[in-house]
Amino acid sequence: MSDRLPGFSTLAVHAGAQPDPTTGARATPIYQTTSFVFNDADHAASLFGLQAFGNIYTRIGNPTNAVLEERVAALEGGTAALAVASGHAAQVVVLQQLLQPGDEFIAARKLYGGSINQFTHAFKSFGWNVVWADSDDIASFERAITPRTKAIFIESIANPGGSITDIEAISTVARKAGVPLIVDNTLASPYLIRPIDHGADIVVHSLTKFLGGHGNSLGGIIVDAGTFDWSAGGKYPMLSEPRPEYHGIRLQETFGNFAFAIACRVLGLRDLGPALSPFNAFMILTGIETLPLRMQKHCDNAKAVAEFLAGHPAVASVSYAGLASDKYNRLARKYAPKGAGAVFTFSLKGGYDAGVSLVSKLQLFSHLANVGDTRSLVIHPASTTHSQLDDAAKVKSGAGPDVVRLSIGIEDKEDLIADLEQALGA
Template sequence: MALGRAADRPRAAPGHCAGQEGWLASPQIRMTRGIPMTEQRKLGFDTLQIHAGAAPDPATGARQVPIYQSTSYVFKDADHAARLFGLEEVGYIYSRLTNPTVSALADRLCALEGGAGAVCCSSGHAAQIMALFPLMGPGCNVVVSTRLYGGSVTQFSQTIKRFGWSARFVDFDDLDAIAAAVDDDTRAIFCESISNPGGYITDLPEVAKLADRVGLPLIVDNTLATPYLCNPIAQGATLVVHSTTKYLTGNGTVTGGAVIDSGKFDWSASGKFPSLAAPEPAYHGLNFHEALGAMAFTFHSIAVGLRDLGMTMNPQAAHYTLMGVETLSLRMARHVANTEKVASWLEADPRIDRVTWAGLPSSPWHHRVAKVTPKGAGALFTVGVKGGYDACVKLVDSLQLFSHVANLGDTRSLIIHPASTTHRQLTADQQMAAGAEADLVRLSIGIEDPEDLIADLDRALDIATAG
């Protein structure tokens, strides 16, 4: 199907979130759902987390975003269908690509992160593949931080090899090592704003300057910080990825992921990104960057990425996450306040060897909090328990309020022993680099009464370290 010349196709204006301009939303939804982008720039975070991407349903007046549980959408006629598939008219086609509920969530996350466009998908791991997919090709590599979630280490060190990609792991405290790892086949630099499990804070402004010097996009996993604590795009990131499963949803009910594009990277400058800045054979030869400008990455991720990889977020998951985001700032403020109390108490306890929370003045990364995460150092950290591996296992088994689960970012406080679970697949050296040694437990501090959490830890530590 011919798309026409690039100059004839509508170009999405820079600074508009996915779903508000262009192909990603119907005219009716676009006109009535949410606040115009020019107005969003004037609104505070607490207002945007409730109103961005949402307005009364035009058909029924329903105030909450409805769950559009539909696979497909009726075309007006054959010409209308052709225009939609040609990206010449806005509208919905099929829910593997776009869905009104999911698009509302993408709009909201885009607004909170200050991006140009966003796409939601089925999980945080899906989001990482979606972020790399338009950038990489066989023989290409990505430079990544050694301080990553264990599943991400495996995804980058093992799984992406099946695409013909590779990863180079570097200590991101060593900027010279990052630069040395970059070569002509490098297509991106990847890190976490706050790392899982240790709560290490990456110096995003400095890494972003390096990425800019070498002409590469910086991808930042902002799951642990959320846009409330950290704004990677304002600090120079090109793409932001999330596991929406965690703090954004906040209630442990659904999995999901998101990729937010800053819209600021020049995909045409180097010739390294042909899927975005050359005729794309997977979509009728369209040059996405030439035709769509700041929205090129987002449109490609939907038109090609979701179409062919099928990592689609379901509308019910989007609905739960939309409701969770409405209270994000309130929850994150309480998470951080509770974490400060619990981490300070643990650091002073003689049964504890070390606490890794960057909010503590003793942390080697404490100086980065004001710079990178000015509203707090997050709510995830590790604790070294005297007695080693066995004491860690006893502690996990003896707690009552803390839930032993493979998750984080819940309203409930959670605990896990990474070396035997989330980071078990890593070598001892990889565990050390990731901050997941055998004598550490990972705590995700919830929003309960902090005195109750401390009492639960105190009692369980007595059991874990007895004798």
């Protein structure tokens, strides 16, 4: 190509990929192997010593996965990326590079229920402590900062309620505190929002959702923005101090603006081991090729369904930032002008029992615990994904007892509305 910077749809198809040099295969091959042959002893030593880039063992890296990593980094505007086994694995690997036992990180209350559970309970065994803040009250993040704070974690579009987070405002808080801002961009995808453009230092995804898009492969990814100085203040010794397992290399000094992605690979993925299978990487790559087409249809359908529900007598309220009346519409127009996403919630006048009943009466919507599929999905969070929370925490996270979550697919919107209409009528 010329010096022209490729557009988003072009990157979604081509970034990171070339025809296979041996066979000429145009689709990225599935390198279904555990290990890779070294040229000689010196080559092997240079790979293990981080003096050269290359393949050693699929737990650490794989050529199929490398194409996926380069593609998502390009779509997000980052310097490098690391693919892992799931979105939860991405969160563990990221925070392992940042936190020591006794350290804290601040997280927005409006998060996926699984993340709330992971942060509140599982991370305690590592000695990592979460401090909660309210994404509707930016000052709550400032109040939560202490000398032990090492990161701030938010979602660009919050799950399950679909609220839009003011990334730039929270980034300002993170910059002032000298800590990185981590943004889970799963529900938006880079097609709708690129958090790095708004001040994020690290972006994570569950690749299982909109990027893969077909509900057939688990995966997660970490994108390094290359914007944070890991050596400042001595807060992040994993990156700034000599690494004994690599002959005293300082990762920040050696790898510069992609040092964090390297740390996640050679300190996190290598030792914790949540490797993404090459087959899943191939499936997710195939999904990404149609991401722009799918996301626009997802958003267009979601807006139509939300407008229908907003006018239905059985519905108490609809939480969808794409509606002009929604409290997050202003932020949606700023951060996601192409659409406010495809995941949102609505409340039923009949409360908890009505939510459970509705789910059982829908026919086209699939009742399952996932989002971001080509198929439309439904769940009652209070009885499933957020059931481990107490009632007050459910409400704070946007998953009150009367709330139903929809993930709108790419079917004909008229059919989706008709299915909702019959279920609400029943």
